[in-house]
Amino acid sequence: MMKHRIVNITFITTAITLALLSLFASVSWWFLGLSVVVWMTIVFVGSAWIGSNYHVKAYCSNPSEKQNKIAITFDDGPSEFTPKVLELLEKFDAKAAFFCIGKNIDSHPEILRQTIEKGHIVGNHSYFHGKDFDWKNTAEVISELVQTDGAIKRNTGKIVKLFRPPYGVTNPSIANALKVTKHHVIGWNIRSMDGVSRNENAIYNRIVKQLKPGAIILMHDTSQVTVNVLERLLLTLRDKNFTIVPVDILLGLKAYEED
Ligand SMILES: [Zn+2]
Structure with missing residues (x-):
């Protein structure tokens, strides 16, 4: 992008x-x-910090949102923990976004279908989510994005428009790939650190002290820790009169291509 x-x-x-x-x-x-x-x-710093818009424009919140609206996003699924997350969201009548890893879709296609059936949105989070993703060239990045889009389309009929880069890292290969695939990049402005920490109180407190209208929360539907924190978070959001909306609604973007 221009800045680079x-x-x-x-x-x-x-x-x-x-x-x-x-x-x-x-x-x-x-x-x-x-x-x-x-x-x-x-x-x-520009590559590691998704909010910098250094290589690509990333939507990390809706700063003009005045009402108590907030979006919750889950990365790295589908996994065996996703159904528990779906159950909790349903109990609180909340709709979220799930940025899925292509290879996990191939091992849990029924969970992906269930996610869509329950009214949540799904996005692309690469196919392998490997440690080497940020060293891949443009063609290799395109290939991962296309593979995951294909897995989602095959299972749900949806043509995905939203992409979240693994680890939130961007670089010139990813920027060039996105010029071809035309995905919108979705970041976050509240990082729960639920993928790193096992301390439920710490994760919960970290999220709650940053709550504000228009925020996008990043969590991972890959552990029981996250499921436990999510239940407390949903109760707190209800107490504080926050409405949980899918990230496409919060940002005024389209999650899917019309077909
Ligand atoms: Zn991830």
Whole structure:
């Protein structure tokens, strides 16, 4: 995206200027070293922080939402824990979004169908979600996105428009792939850390202290810890008069292509 290009051009211009200056005056190599460090830091932060919109535009909340509306999103399923999450959401009459991993859809297609039948939306979260995803080239990223879209279409008939990058990391390959696949990138602004921590109180408190209108909460339908935290969270959201809406409604986007 633009930001990455501007940063690269600025860096190259700085390097060339320093090289030219060194022809006429003694320029310390520290300046070049310093600009490399600054450049690497910007690229690293821009790639790792989805809210930076550094490589791609990511929808991480609806800042103009005035009412107490909030979206809950679940990544990395479908899994054996997804049905428990669906049951809880149904009890509280809440609709959420599930960003599914393609290979998990292939092992639990019935859970994906159940998710859609219960009125939730689903999105693409890559096919393998491997540690190497961020090192793949554009063609390989496209192939993963197409495979997962295919698995969702086969099982539900839906043509998915929403994508959440694994780990929230973006890079030029992903940005180029998205120009072809045309998915909208969905981020979050409340990270529960339920994939990292096993401490239910810590996860719950982390979410609750950040609650605000228009927020998007990130959770993972892959553990009992999340199921337990979700029940407490749904009670709290009800007490605080929050309405839980699917992320496409919160953002005013389309979750699927019309066919
Ligand atoms: Zn994930």
